[in-house]
Amino acid sequence: MSFSDSFFAVRFGISRRDLENYLSEALSRGGDYADLYFEYLATSSISIDESIVKSATQGVSLGVGVRVISGERTGYAYSDDLSPEKIRHAAQVAALIASGPAKVETASLQEGRKRNLYPVLTAPSETAFKERVELAQRADRAARAYDSRVFQVQVTYADNLRQVMVATSDGVLNFDRQPLARMSVLALAKDTDGVPQQGHAGGGGRYELDWFQTERTPEYFAKEAARQAIMQLGAAEVPAGEQIVVLGPGWPGVLLHEAVGHGLEADFNRKGVSAFSGRIGQQVASPLCTIIDDGTIGGRRGSLNVDDEGNQTQRNVLIENGILRGYLQDKLSSRILGTAPTGSGRRESYEHIPMPRMTNTFMLAGESDPADIIKSVPRGLYCANFAGGQVDITSGNFVFSASESYLIEDGKLTRPVKNATLIGNGPEAMKHVSMVGNDLKLDEGIGVCGKEGQSVPVGVGIPTVRIDRMTVGGTA
């Protein structure tokens, strides 16, 4: 597709000349660089609870963000009105970050290279609403049918279709159509007179709605949520203190996101406030660890054709055999540090300034048989699933909360245990990785990453991994 056929050109009559004029306006006070980010976001969501559709919502938000960079300074303004006078006004406000005569000319806009990581003909949000309600209803029925002890089920289905266009003063013009859908199921179970327990499962990606019929059905997520809730009914207490921890494959990759990923975002490192600052070339993890952030995996929740600054996403090696290789860059950081962009500039919406962010972050598979990894542990904790995590990038301390875990005794999984919080220090924890499984798995497509008030969809993945020392919070 060429620019003249693109969404914003057709629907709002925006021309190449208009874009160049807005950029010139943004640079009129002497800024070094300017960009425009147009966004049109259509969302739908359905929430089922007690087998009733409790909420069904659809809506649209649209706007444009104008950014001007002058040295290390950023000016930002946005408008939710795409009329020329409003966009020009936003450009004038953003321009105020610089003071002086214009010194940079806007390069003529060239369309970026095209590729499509999510060739979705009909986005889920373009299908009949009823079809999506029925998918959610199927999940509700399946979770209830799983076990009579399941007494509450909540199903949430949400999708969106984001149309974006980025134009920059250095001549980049890119546009993208980004579909995304997700289903999640929360089940509550209890024994007669017992304490209720909950289980949660979900997934999705940048696919056609059909993905929920063929790849991951509502029944699949429903059974998984119900299974976890039932499993928790018999969970024992977790002993507190330092232990050997084995992470199962898939979503436990959230460890990498917290322990490593955030600390490698270039904004923190440019400012020298990350525990990983100044450590490129150093050993920061066991030699068994190679950690990648890859925004180019087809259909994945964290993938993008272009980032929110108009750069193509790519596969970035963060840590190679334990050695720190590189940071995740956005435009501002790569300008200041004089490094190549990594396609990691992302933002929540047109109202937000882009920042370096992760896409899909995972560890490459190793050589160990997962069964041998469990067999190798005399006493420890096996974590099959996590709820989420958080990191203090400056001290490097991170936590993540288990949502399904088991005691390992004499090399065997013996009993399910309650959900504990695990805590470690980023550059240290990964040095204790002593075995890496051959079973790399990516998560089901449910991750949301929050940073400085901005949420973006992400993915994680990991093979089965043994960590020799990690503090487990215990539950009592």
Place this chain on the structure above:
Amino acid sequence: MQLSELQEIAQSVIRQARDAGATDAECTMQDGAEFSANVRMGELETLKEAGSRGAGLRVLIGRRMGSSYTSDLTPDGIRQMVRSAIDLAAVTTEDPNAALPEPEELGSLRTDLRLFSEDVAGLPTELKIDAAKRAEAAALAFDPRITNSEGGSFDSNIGGRVFANSRGFAGAYRSTYCSISAVPVATQGESMERDYWFTIARDYAGLEDAALVGRMAAERTVRRLGAVKVETQKVPVIFEPRVARTLLGNLFEAVEGRAIYRQASFLAGKLGEKIADERITLIDDGTLPGLFGSQPFDDEGVPTRRTMVIERGVLKNYLLNTYTARKLGMKTTGNASRGITGNAGIGYGNFFLEAGQKSAEEILRGVKNGFYVTELIGSGVNTVTGDYSRGAVGIWVRDGELAFPVSEVTIASTLQEMLNGVAEIGNDLEFRGSVSAPTIMIGEMTVAGR
């Protein structure tokens, strides 16, 4: 845009929805202007200034509900929003409890809540940038170990809110806030730490001095340096006010009506029972002038009020909106809360724990061996079961004195045991946001470390 213009649009939305077949409808509108300036190492780093608006609609066709929203307030955008909500109501299921508040429940407080101040709109940009600079400079000058900074900031916001429904309610109010914050970074050998402090007020005159904010942030950062991990043990845990607030956040999740009717709370079915130590009195009050959780009516058009949630250890009330009240056979407590999208959920007004008698110093003086928590991370609180397990940072207490900094540990217990095990409540209650708590000491929790 003037509030009166938004009110006209809201009335037109209601009319259009009724004409399209809605038996009931409600429309929420928001208008906001935000400003933020960040300064780092003495230099202006980012300046952001913009405004946006949006509208949200909920319709009922009998007992079927649909909702929609838009940021496009042109006549076309509005028509599309109305169409969208009506279409959705046609494909959803009947919900016997879906309803707007009864006409006699609707209304707005008449007192001046002092939510809006003209001075926030008129502040010169230079003055705002200067406040951010002064906060950061004071932090950098506080101690030679403050070697770096994530910056100083000034943020302000001017918001307008309009709500109207088909049962005759129409209301609008404006609000403002501004804040100054600082995030210094300290180093000592291999140890690097950051912390923050802030001041927030409805008007500029209500802000604390920027330099004081910087010094507070620096003091908090420096005292974290050289933190160690302690042995795993059971000790008294003291939550400073900034982290005690998060306990209230956990309790809110356990007393809001949705968790209650779903039996997804450890406090479901416990109304009238003693669930906490007598020292605990927990109140929600949306009517306190000038505070951040106050508003004249909730997001369904019901006047806000003061609700006793826990009184001297006894669970007195849940916090409800119309839907959850109907589900539980109760009355709404005026706690409906929503943004532009979706349906009304439940929110708090000013949600706070009543202060006790002792100062934080007096409480600490009575602790022989304990953990004073100054920051919590992670989400390890399960309000269904009450299980509590979070990452913690703080200072170890020895013989009544703050002895040495501690990090990379977790604290664990259950909310049930924590509520019953409250040993002290401080006298240092301050309203620095919608949720406020004084210092809280819990008799015993598991600290997991080495």
